[in-house]
Amino acid sequence: MPAALVTGASRGIGRAVAEQFAADGYDVAVNYRSSDSAAREVVDTIERETDQSALAVQADVADPDAVEACVDDAVDAFGSLDHVVNNAGINQHRYTPELSPEDFQRLLNINVVGTFAVTKAALPHLEDSSVSEGPSVINLSSRLAYSGADYEPHYATSKVGIIGLTKSHALEFGPTIRVNAIAPGFIETDMTDATTSEEAKERKRQDVIPVGRLGKPEDIGQAAAYLRDASFVTGETLNVNGGQRMQ
Numbered sequence: 001m002p003a004a005l006v007t008g009a010s011r012g013i014g015r016a017v018a019e020q021f022a023a024d025g026y027d028v029a030v031n032y033r034s035s036d037s038a039a040r041e042v043v044d045t046i047e048r049e050t051d052q053s054a055l056a057v058q059a060d061v062a063d064p065d066a067v068e069a070c071v072d073d074a075v076d077a078f079g080s081l082d083h084v085v086n087n088a089g090i091n092q093h094r095y096t097p098e099l100s101p102e103d104f105q106r107l108l109n110i111n112v113v114g115t116f117a118v119t120k121a122a123l124p125h126l127e128d129s130s131v132s133e134g135p136s137v138i139n140l141s142s143r144l145a146y147s148g149a150d151y152e153p154h155y156a157t158s159k160v161g162i163i164g165l166t167k168s169h170a171l172e173f174g175p176t177i178r179v180n181a182i183a184p185g186f187i188e189t190d191m192t193d194a195t196t197s198e199e200a201k202e203r204k205r206q207d208v209i210p211v212g213r214l215g216k217p218e219d220i221g222q223a224a225a226y227l228r229d230a231s232f233v234t235g236e237t238l239n240v241n242g243g244q245r246m247q
């Protein structure tokens with residue numbers, strides 16, 4: 001069976017990606033940082049509703065040794081690693097006067113260096129992959145990489161970094177491994193629930209998002225499945241935002 005590792009898959013977008021990949025016939029390693037029971041529930045759901053195997057693998061992506069162990073556990077369990085989805089990430093609403101360099105650095109360590117570390121640890125296994133679509137890495141950027149965000153400058157910076165890392169790795173790892181990114185718009189998850197009022201959500205539905213609804217984690221699961229299978233696409237960032245950003 002082909003296998004994938006999805007980081008930050010205990011909830012939100014990562015969970016939807018893990019469930020989409022399992023529905024499509026991939027065994028899935030469900031990485032998480034602290035939500036043991038939520039990650040176990042994702043594993044149980046996959047094993048109950050599909051014919052695939054799943055494994056919960058704890059690791060803080062900002063800890064390179066833990067990342068190595070997490071990748072090794074996934075390969076030991078499934079025998080191969082064919083796709084990696086670097087989804088784990090944090091956000092923090094803070095204007096610059098209240099934002100410390102330490103907070104800025106911590107966020108970059110998780111969102112950018114963590115993505116780099118997971119890809120680096122997975123690289124030898126992806127190189128050994130024999131899936132017909134070819135192995136791939138999919139990184140989570142954001143619409144805010146293009147627009148910037150006055151209330152979260154470190155987050156927007158990290159998501160610009162993801163696009164640069166995606167293109168660099170696409171150049172470096174081709175032709176063997178494709179590397180792409182997804183830039184979601186507003187997706188309803190714990191991350192956005194924590195910072196967005198119901199009024200603000202309604203305004204987005206009515207005035208801001210041309211398709212007239214907020215994004216669902218499953219919208220990103222479908223985008224990740226497309227990039228996983230799109231054997232002529234690499235170095236790209238796929239915008240999935242209901243039309244909120246058009247070029």
Ligand code: NAP
Pocket residue numbers: 007008009010011012013014031032033034035036038059060061062087088089090091110114140141142143183184185186187188189190191192
């Ligand atoms: P979420 O609901 O907050 O879930 C975050 C997930 O990442 C959880 O599974 C969490 O694990 C995990 N995680 C956080 N820090 C981690 C770390 N250091 N090591 C390993 N896992 C870690 O977030 P989300 O909204 O689904 O977002 C997922 C990704 O999409 C992020 O990269 C985010 O920046 C990006 N994104 C989201 C939106 C949006 O509108 N929601 C828009 C654009 C981009 P625990 O549960 O164990 O803490």
